[in-house]
Amino acid sequence: METRREFPLPDTSWEPIREFWAGAAANELRIPRCASCGRLCWYPRERCRQCDGEGFAWEAMSGRGTLFSWVVVTHPFLPQFGDLTPFAPALVALEEDPSVRLATRMVECDLDALEFEMPVRVEFRPLIFTDVEGEVTAPLFVPA
Ligand SMILES: [Zn+2]
DSSP states (O other), rough: OOTTTTTTSTTTTGGHHHHHHHHTTTTEEEEETTTTTOBBBBOOSSSSSTTTTOOOEEHHHHHEEEEEEEEOBBBBEEEEEEEOOBBBBEEEEETEEEEEEEEEEEOSOOOGGTTOOOEEEEEEEEEEOOOOOOOEEEEEEEEO
16 A cells, blocks of 8 residues: 555545535535435545435534544554644544544643543644654544
8 A cells, every 4th residue: 555645644636525525615514414314424425324325515513523432642653643643543533423533633631631522622733743744634532
């Protein structure tokens, strides 16, 4: 597998998720909603996993949710993460549909004080990695 030079920055031009990153750049958390059954569909895919529909409209979420799962990383598993440790990759359940769980990161908080189902809210922050040029604005989360 070829590694992009920008790795681990996300490829914001990749069509299935381009609107997610465009939303983040505009400080909006956008998730696709199925035009047939009306359910949020995350992670984006060509057809709805509920009804097999294939039309979606991207919709701005409130940015509120609860902490579903997390880990605290103290040893960087890749050199690009060296300046980040300790950090907390997390899954956040969205208020609009808690079965939608967004892979993100908890920031600007006491990592030892994180609790299951604690209320959190989105904050848009640049992803910056050690020795990687450029940055991408991403939806990260803080305690609400
Ligand atoms: Zn559907």
